[in-house]
Amino acid sequence: MTDNKYPNPFIRERADPQILRHGDRYFFTGTVPAYDRIVLRGADTLAGLREAAETTIWVRHPEGAMGSHIWAPELHRVGDGWYVYFAAGEADTDTGDVWRIRMYVLECLDEDPLTGEWTEKGRIATPVDSFSLDATTFAHLGRQYLCWAQHDPGLAGSNTSLYLAELENPWTLKGDPVELSRPELDWETVRFAVNEGPYALVRGGRVFITYSASGTGAEYCVGLLSADAGADLLDAASWSKSPVPVFGTDAAAGIFGPGHNAFTVDEDGRDLLVFHARAYEEIVGDPLDNPDRHCRVQPFGWRADGTPDFGSPLPETP
Template sequence: MTPPIVNDNKAFANPFILERADPQILRHTDGRYHFTATVPAYDRIVIRSADSLAGLRDAEETTIWRRHAEGAMGSHIWAPELHWIDGAWYVYFAAGEAESATADVWRIRMYVLENRSADPREGEWVEKGQIRTPIDSFSLDATTFAHRGRRYLCWAQHNPALPGTNTSLYLAELADPWTLAGDPVEISRPELPWETVRFAVNEGPYAIVRGGRVFVTYSAAGTGAEYCVGLLSADAEADLLDAASWSKSPVPVFATDAEHRIFGPGHNAFTVDEEGRDLLVFHARAYAEIEGDPLDNPDRHCRVQPFGWRPDGTPDFGRPLPES
């Protein structure tokens, strides 16, 4: 692998934000930065905002929504993502049912919140409901991106017709921010050896369009040290809803680095610094072995580091940087 092509040697203090998995940092059109992530209690959605990227580290955290006491959206509040779409804020997240004698906390589905305030920490967050897909099954990690005048939703979902597979990645066009416009297409299935360690998982997609290509990163395998980042790509002029338009890297593009003591990097997002330079946002642990249930472990910390681009136009994420 060639060294990452970065614009300078600017580094960030890492961990960037403690105990925040599935992190996302969004730089808004006004230049302000917004951060959200999964909290270890899995019970609420939080946002912090700042005028600078570094300011997010110590910014006050605002709880914008809490889980329901009963029924749907009552447990496992996972992987929120914040997006600005047509003059409104939207949060995509996954949730199970509240614990009760008849509830299923593992009935994980995707949901959407809307807020028309200029500041996502203010105003009213309105529940727009569940994102309905043709198969009513375990689904999570919804992300959205616009390309060539069309808005897409990409997410991870279990297909009962694929025995031995936990989740594949699906893509569909959106009619509005919470409604699919048509049938989804499966663009990636966990089939390679590194995608099927402990669990056969493709999840956590995030898109970036650059140099005439559409790239979707995703995370694969179990959530321990085996967790890693894969890469899908399609020509920017191609039909993104044709599965044949997408190609997959045969190897992970970002993975555990034992020498740097960064284990299980994944569930990434992209942002830019104040000068517009590309940054990779992800979570990882600083040790390999997890005691007990990984879901009860809070040590997946948010980390940020620069990345570059290879001469062939593909992103080069380099190695996870050691803790500073």
Template sequence: MSPLSAPPPFRNPLAEQRADPHITRHADGRYHFTASVPSYDRIVLRSSRTLAGLASAEESVVWTRHASGDMGAHIWAPELHRADGAWYIHFAAAPADDVWRIRMWVLESTHPDPHRGAWIEKGRIVTAWDTFSLDAHTFTHRGDRYLAWAQHEPGTDSGTAIFLSRMADPWTLTGPQVRLSAPEYAWERVGFAVNEGPAVLRRNGRVFMTYSASATDANYCMGLLTADDTSDLMDPASWVKSPEPVFAGCAEAGQYGPGHNSFTVAEDGRTDVLVYHARPYERIEGDPLRDPNRHTRVQPFGWRADGTPDFGTPVRT
């Protein structure tokens, strides 16, 4: 029985009312989980020796929004990463008096335990344009550190597209910033023309980058970009975009709008795990961003014979 047909070994949802989930497994085997909270006012962190243990792990508030000025509203999509001997949290925030002027920011802690150390504000990630930007995702490949993120490009009708740049350090971009994907297909433009939430996975001689598309309601879904492991990742021509969503809502499973994913591995170190949020109902009253019930979910996924990921469909609650 394949991992996609076997009963999922995880509790789902793993964490209720936690959107834009990010789970990383540290070198010591501990899992660290952070996500957006419905009030969009703080950054929380859970840690556990097991993936399942994150469901009941004590949650720490490691940082709270400013009462005024920068980083005062819309605290969105935090990601925790280890780099250069320190912990970093990349997240989005807006000024308290201009709540849609969303930009990307970075926190740093040099303490070995991300729950206990003081978090220092390293500042804003400065991009080529001072426009709406969010969902910073950092990764290393062949000795270089990169940042993938979503941003509005001036002069386009897209809400956000996916961009890539090399980094001088975990809070500074260097060199050119290139667009890898803009919302061009109909399934990327339902409600809003959006590509956002990039996440990188490297397997089978290729670099895979998932992203999320359309409005954050039941139409939200995941797309996929693929590049050869040896190619120049900064060349947009190196990336091939899948013409159809690779993960979408499933009425049979009762899960809608899956997306803003990350990747981790199970305790065996071999089983790949998809981390994402979804809602257990299709209809939403009012603004989807004000509906709190995007729940964090986890499920194993497999690989096709051609070496590409097979995410399947959302599992049942």
């Protein structure tokens, strides 16, 4: 799929990007390089997001929980409300731990998430209190699910696995989570053993969950889980994992470490992959202080067997 009408980078310096179409309107959010706030953009067209003004809907706490490392916000419409899922550590104080990353939820019950009032619903409590992030939600067959990445303290040498649970409400799990995937394959364990950044796509009688694996440099890539739409999604045996990455670095195109993707559609209903990547291979300095994982958008297609065909990252627009 090379007929991309959208310039890339689509939005600069916004990693972990998400574009959501709701009705006839598009919304965008992503990680801000300062890791200190959550921003939204809205536009009547997909292309309009590029120049749309950003609205800050929430800022980090000056102390305690939700005080640092504000990562990977996602905007979702659940029922009659808007919800933003995000990860945060504690403020950098004598007692704060910036790496005590946990998942949190904001709620807006107004019609427009850009102008409405946002309130904190608190932390998403999981059975194990450990490093957790990248929460995403999706509805299927009348049930609302949450998928996220979390560290299993009993799994030596691993950073994060993927978990799935049904939701009682947008900020509360219902029942015990199931582990869907852990980083075990060679391409999932380069520099770091990581499965993170899940995002769901329900199509053609299948439920797909993409995720990102390995470290955040050129080794970063996208994997794929799939289950039959009628299967019990909370049974790990219902899911199969692609043995190879489904999207990764293309040195010839000059795009490195694509990942943390989302999905949307354009005004014509064409499927689009939303992701971040860098336009160079070697990172100088601390990757956390590097703002060059820009948001990119490109179309994708479908194979005869019903699985998505993401192709390769397209070169940057001249």
